[in-house]
Amino acid sequence: MKKNLVKILAAAGMAVLTMGAIAGCSNSTAETTAAETKAAETTAAASETTTAAAATTTAKATAxxxxxxxxxxxxxxxxxxxxxxxxxxxxxxxxxxxxxxxxxxxxxxxxxxxxxxxxxxxxxxxxxxxxxxxxxxxxxIDGIAVVTDPANKVENLTKDQLIAIYNGTTANWKDLGGADQPIVVIGRESGSGTRSAFEELLKLEDACKYSNELDSTGAVMAKVASTPGSIGYVSLDVLDKTVKTFKLENVDPTPENIKAGSYFLSRxxxxxxxxxxxxxxxxxxxxxxxxxxxxxxxxxxxxxxxxxx
The missing domain is CATH 3.40.190.10 (Periplasmic binding protein-like II)
Structure with missing residues (x-):
């Protein structure tokens, strides 16, 4: 009877110890989870603060x-x-x-x-x-397009042909496979960046024989569009359907061709x-x-x- 009582007390003690251990583990896990949650919330808050500060700095800089x-x-x-x-x-x-x-x-x-x-x-x-x-x-980086009036039948010019037109050696479109028609050579005024770049690229500084020297890109476009047999040069980004654009050495003046280096008039x-x-x-x-x-x-x-x- 006494032995049985000892066994019962011993078992009860073990149960108490086990429950205490379980409770201890549970409390430890809860504390760890709470700590991790707290840390995550702190990090998120810090991130939000940093983002807000950056936005405020940007807004302040703008203001x-x-x-x-x-x-x-x-x-x-x-x-x-x-x-x-x-x-x-x-x-x-x-x-x-x-x-x-x-x-x-x-x-x-x-x-x-x-x-x-x-x-x-x-x-x-x-x-x-x-x-x-x-x-x-x-x-x-811009391309210089060479343009003519829409009725011109000539589609392509070589570099040498373009030089010959602008230095006055070639004066009629029939010499280039076009109509028997005088070439009206149009360019920009002295001091124009487009003119400087065009003449430098073709090594024609002070050698061009212009029929008209105009003071803006828009003026060149309008003159070429309305003048039969004309030729002029303009910035690539102003091209429209009022003029016809030449291929140069069989290459179209496009950003892709300019970037690839296959179109020789760029600045x-x-x-x-x-x-x-x-x-x-x-x-x-x-x-x-x-x-x-x-x-x-x-x-x-x-x-x-x-x-x-």
Whole structure:
């Protein structure tokens, strides 16, 4: 009887110990879970705080930008500069972007003497311009299209044929397989970036025999469209159905062909600054940050150009 009582007490003790151990494990697990939950909540809260802080910083930076940006220069860059100005002012309501289109030479002169923040040029800068502290910032690559009136039957020109037309050696379309019709040679005014690039690429500096020298891309398009037997050169991004575009060496002037290097008439679009971008004011820096961003590159493509990088 006594032995049985001892066994019963021993069993009861073991049960109490076991229940205590189970309770201890349960409490430990609950505490661990609670700690993990607490840590996760703290991490999430920290992440939300960081995100909110970043958004606040961005909003503050946007709000802090005030004032204006002045761009002067190439008429060929009008489409890009106008689109860039509109989008940038939407992103930064406190900044006004003013753009004038008076030719590449005038744009470089304006940024050189401090009359403009940015000088737009549809050509590379000259050594003498760089010597005055002007920096060449290439933002896009453009093709120069050679155009004629829609009735012209000639479809393709070789490089040598194009040179012969512009230096006056070839003066009638019949010599190129077309109608017996005089060639009316149209070009841009002296100081135009498009003219400089066109003549440099063909090694025709000061050698072109122009019938008309016009002061804008739009004027060249209108003159070519309305003049039988005419030929002219314009920026790739302004092409429309009012004119006919030549193939050059059997290659169409497309962004793909220009990027591949198979179309030989191409030139840079430059947004020149007096000194490096890093030395410009915050508004100008933000403008360059935008055009170099992924969104900015898409904008460049949307106007028919190739991003520079």
């Amino acid at each position: 802090d930008l005030k004032g204006s940006i002045s761009m002067v220069g190439s008429t060929s860059m009008e489409k890009l500069a106008t689109a860039l100005s509109e989008v940038f002012m939407e992103k930064y309501p406190g900044v006004t972007v003013q753009a004038e289109f008076v030719g590449s030479g005038a744009g470089i002169e304006a940024v050189t003497n401090g009359a403009a923040d940015i000088g737009n040029a549809s050509r590379n800068l000259k050594d003498e311009e760089k010597a005055k502290g002007v920096v060449e910032n290439i933002v896009a 840079p679009f430059v947004m020149a600054t007096k000194g490096d971008i890093s030395k410009q004011n915050d508004n100008v820096k933000a403008l360059f940050d935008y055009i170099h961003s992924d969104e900015g590159k898409e904008l460049v493509k949307s106007v028919g150009l190739i991003p520079a990088n």
